Amino acid sequence: MQDPKFVIGMEFGSDDVFRNAIRAHAVKNRRAVRFKKNDPNRIRAICEKEGSKWFVYGSWLNDKRTFKIKSMGDEHTCAMTFTNKFVNSKMIANKYVN
Template identity: 70%
Template sequence: MEFGSADLFRKAIRAHAVKHMRAVKFKKNDANRVMAVYEGKGCKWFVYASWLGDRKAFKIKSLVDEQICVMSFKNKFVNSKMINEKYVGQ
């Protein structure tokens, strides 16, 4: 999957974390690469994305989609900004 920028990728990860009720942490997080992991113990889920030089796109390079972690009811990504972006106009 490709994204137009690292910010769009981070936004998609935040939306995924909220939807699946998981606590996500960005381990490698700069302009050229982003790695996100679940914060729970024993969780193997992670996603890694970086720039493709030839196509000028931010692309997922690695994904381990094992969601065996417990749900988290405290999510730092659920804030007034996210609620405003999602529900304004409804």
């Protein structure tokens, strides 16, 4: 997922795939995103900038095989940032391994 577009009801194969999609969104759109709730059953990512209404909340479905977006606010009201904590050697290696 190079440039994920999130919608409510979108399903992912695992919570790691969901986290990676959020990281890809943050890097691609130059936004400061952090994981607020991060436990084995649910993940909530929010924009770090004050006053921004962007967030994504996902949790496991009953079958524990599918991770689904349950709610979200799709509006970034903040400015872009040129420093991103998700851009690191691991992300660069995964992107350019081929």
